[in-house]
Amino acid sequence: MSVTIYDIARQAGVSSSTVARVLRGATKGDRKDSAQRAAHIRRIADQLGYRPNLRARSFSEQRTKGLGLLYTDDGWVFEGVNDKVVRGLVTELRKHGHHLTLVPIDEQGEWKEVVLGGHVDGCLTFQYLPEPVRQGIREVGLPCVLLGDNSDPDVPQIVVDDYGGSYAATRHLISLGHRRIALFVHNSVKPHCSIGERRSGYEAAMHDHQLTPEFWHTSESDVMDVLLRGADRPTGLLCYSDLEATLIAHAMWQYGLKIPQHLSLVGFNDKFATEFMTPPLTTVGFDANRIGELGAQLIIRTLAGELAETNGDNTARTFQIKTKLIVRGSTSPPESNDGPRRPAAMSMRGSVDTPSRGD
Amino acid sequence: MSVTIYDIARQAGVSSSTVARVLRGATKGDRKDSAQRAAHIRRIADQLGYRPNLRARSFSEQRTKGLGLLYTDDGWVFEGVNDKVVRGLVTELRKHGHHLTLVPIDEQGEWKEVVLGGHVDGCLTFQYLPEPVRQGIREVGLPCVLLGDNSDPDVPQIVVDDYGGSYAATRHLISLGHRRIALFVHNSVKPHCSIGERRSGYEAAMHDHQLTPEFWHTSESDVMDVLLRGADRPTGLLCYSDLEATLIAHAMWQYGLKIPQHLSLVGFNDKFATEFMTPPLTTVGFDANRIGELGAQLIIRTLAGELAETNGDNTARTFQIKTKLIVRGSTSPPESNDGPRRPAAMSMRGSVDTPSRGD
DNA sequence: CTGAAAGCGCTAACAT
DNA sequence: ATGTTAGCGCTTTCAG
Numbered sequence: 001m002s003v004t005i006y007d008i009a010r011q012a013g014v015s016s017s018t019v020a021r022v023l024r025g026a027t028k029g030d031r032k033d034s035a036q037r038a039a040h041i042r043r044i045a046d047q048l049g050y051r052p053n054l055r056a057r058s059f060s061e062q063r064t065k066g067l068g069l070l071y072t073d074d075g076w077v078f079e080g081v082n083d084k085v086v087r088g089l090v091t092e093l094r095k096h097g098h099h100l101t102l103v104p105i106d107e108q109g110e111w112k113e114v115v116l117g118g119h120v121d122g123c124l125t126f127q128y129l130p131e132p133v134r135q136g137i138r139e140v141g142l143p144c145v146l147l148g149d150n151s152d153p154d155v156p157q158i159v160v161d162d163y164g165g166s167y168a169a170t171r172h173l174i175s176l177g178h179r180r181i182a183l184f185v186h187n188s189v190k191p192h193c194s195i196g197e198r199r200s201g202y203e204a205a206m207h208d209h210q211l212t213p214e215f216w217h218t219s220e221s222d223v224m225d226v227l228l229r230g231a232d233r234p235t236g237l238l239c240y241s242d243l244e245a246t247l248i249a250h251a252m253w254q255y256g257l258k259i260p261q262h263l264s265l266v267g268f269n270d271k272f273a274t275e276f277m278t279p280p281l282t283t284v285g286f287d288a289n290r291i292g293e294l295g296a297q298l299i300i301r302t303l304a305g306e307l308a309e310t311n312g313d314n315t316a317r318t319f320q321i322k323t324k325l326i327v328r329g330s331t332s333p334p335e336s337n338d339g340p341r342r343p344a345a346m347s348m349r350g351s352v353d354t355p356s357r358g359d
Numbered sequence: 360m361s362v363t364i365y366d367i368a369r370q371a372g373v374s375s376s377t378v379a380r381v382l383r384g385a386t387k388g389d390r391k392d393s394a395q396r397a398a399h400i401r402r403i404a405d406q407l408g409y410r411p412n413l414r415a416r417s418f419s420e421q422r423t424k425g426l427g428l429l430y431t432d433d434g435w436v437f438e439g440v441n442d443k444v445v446r447g448l449v450t451e452l453r454k455h456g457h458h459l460t461l462v463p464i465d466e467q468g469e470w471k472e473v474v475l476g477g478h479v480d481g482c483l484t485f486q487y488l489p490e491p492v493r494q495g496i497r498e499v500g501l502p503c504v505l506l507g508d509n510s511d512p513d514v515p516q517i518v519v520d521d522y523g524g525s526y527a528a529t530r531h532l533i534s535l536g537h538r539r540i541a542l543f544v545h546n547s548v549k550p551h552c553s554i555g556e557r558r559s560g561y562e563a564a565m566h567d568h569q570l571t572p573e574f575w576h577t578s579e580s581d582v583m584d585v586l587l588r589g590a591d592r593p594t595g596l597l598c599y600s601d602l603e604a605t606l607i608a609h610a611m612w613q614y615g616l617k618i619p620q621h622l623s624l625v626g627f628n629d630k631f632a633t634e635f636m637t638p639p640l641t642t643v644g645f646d647a648n649r650i651g652e653l654g655a656q657l658i659i660r661t662l663a664g665e666l667a668e669t670n671g672d673n674t675a676r677t678f679q680i681k682t683k684l685i686v687r688g689s690t691s692p693p694e695s696n697d698g699p700r701r702p703a704a705m706s707m708r709g710s711v712d713t714p715s716r717g718d
Numbered sequence: 719c720t721g722a723a724a725g726c727g728c729t730a731a732c733a734t
Numbered sequence: 735a736t737g738t739t740a741g742c743g744c745t746t747t748c749a750g
Binding site: 004005006016017020021024052053055056057058059060061 | 726727728729730
């Protein structure tokens, strides 16, 4: 079929190992005659259109130069700013001659075949690593890096400073004069370490200012029920992510209510569209691209054995991405009026309960 | 290192080929004794934690079960609704035991190593396929499928019915009573077949109603200049994608202008957030997930040799994804007033020219 | 149905 | 520096 080093060797009248060496540049070219020969070999390889067979090389070298990106939830991989993570990852990996394979983790365990069968030299896991997966990876000793996840303290990892970002966002609202500020996590959000971190940052900021935190793990309509209660409502809403902020901004608009006049709204992640919301969303941003970039470097250094585990001390292999509060138009000092009331014509169906104070 | 079929063979007292056959289920199990032996072998394999070495298998079978997703522009791969395409692709590929590797096409030609070096059995190209890449793929005879691209009539492909979607959107505006309707393509948009298709659909609808098309290939600020001209302006704006619509919606808001009162706005793609814009965006949607799904099936059938080229007739290998106009709040009959004027206090710097009528 | 053996193409240790 | 040789682990004829 295709050209092999044997074909070249035959034409050049040398052995296949000479061809192999020349083609990978492993000959110094000290002696003049061998330099000529090398040039000859290269010319023939060129003419024949030789291209090293990666399958053979992988087999021989026992590595593929491929990394797997493991993720449990399709919906998350490229959502929000996560696409930037992937792009940073791919780009940086390429610089080191590696490539990335997408590996959704399925119930049937087909991910095992690829990941544990040696199709990849290592893996990066996204957001969340189920226990069976962790175990499988550990059993075969596959190098692994956690992206946006700190669930395994022994594995190199990159996380976002969710606590700090959340604290800063809350403090921003407080400094504007808000006293009742709630944190809203949509009930469709899957468990993730960032929820706890953002909540902690929020609660810390509230406590530091003698304010009472209100944590809402519920739906946007439940939130709206509270926000339509008139004076007895928060004037500031910190959202777990830009998604919640988008939903609330939309619901407010539906009720004819204004942001930030009736509610100061803060998102998290600074995904692209937030800048163009009306009004533009105040949110917490971070360099998502950097997560991928750092992740690539981490896994590559791990592969190179440069990141040996240091006796339970994982600090040298843990990186935190800084966050930055981006103040835009969705936050302002609270208005002194009674706040919005539910328009009679638009009353919502069902009861108007306080959102559940889920965990 | 890890367990091989030889280890199992030794323990079971059989030959390695027997192990291999049993483990891939190539023994019928007719005779009782061999069925027992097979069970024995499987048990040992289980105990030893045997896992087929994919690198060896790839080498032997001369295929990897990997497909490459080729793309030229990082920014496009997961943008808008493209993430759905990728998800559909990965999901469907998995059902057939294949996996996907991301291959950005770089200037240095490193993509060649992976794609032409046999690390993947075939490839899918995204949006746009540069000529050198097309050539390289053709030379090595690598199976290929075009996703959202019709630049090579000889290759199996999946495209969106951009023409139809654009026609329907334009007709929608016309039926609302709009007479001056422009098509806006942001000047940052890279060349792509959809631009021409959407333009054609728009122009056809305009012509069919004796209206004059206005094609704007420019920046959002140039568009705003025109939209602020008072009565002498379009009342309807069809956008190449939801991105343009987002930018315009934002700019309108900045000037204190209302959608749809001052301008009816239509997007394209129906990306997630458009539903929650204020007002929700009328846009053209399609099943992006289906593109990936179909693409996976196409490439797999190509690999299986089921899609031999039929003498220049590519119709049997060309699929079109239908579009659907999604009417939301950003379109309404035009107002009868003079239209918005530039607020004196907010005049923009620079001249107020008509946007260039780029090709 | 089973075992022996060849082969997939490249790398690397070893001897020259 | 070059040639020889022995793997890498699995699949697949081909005899038996």
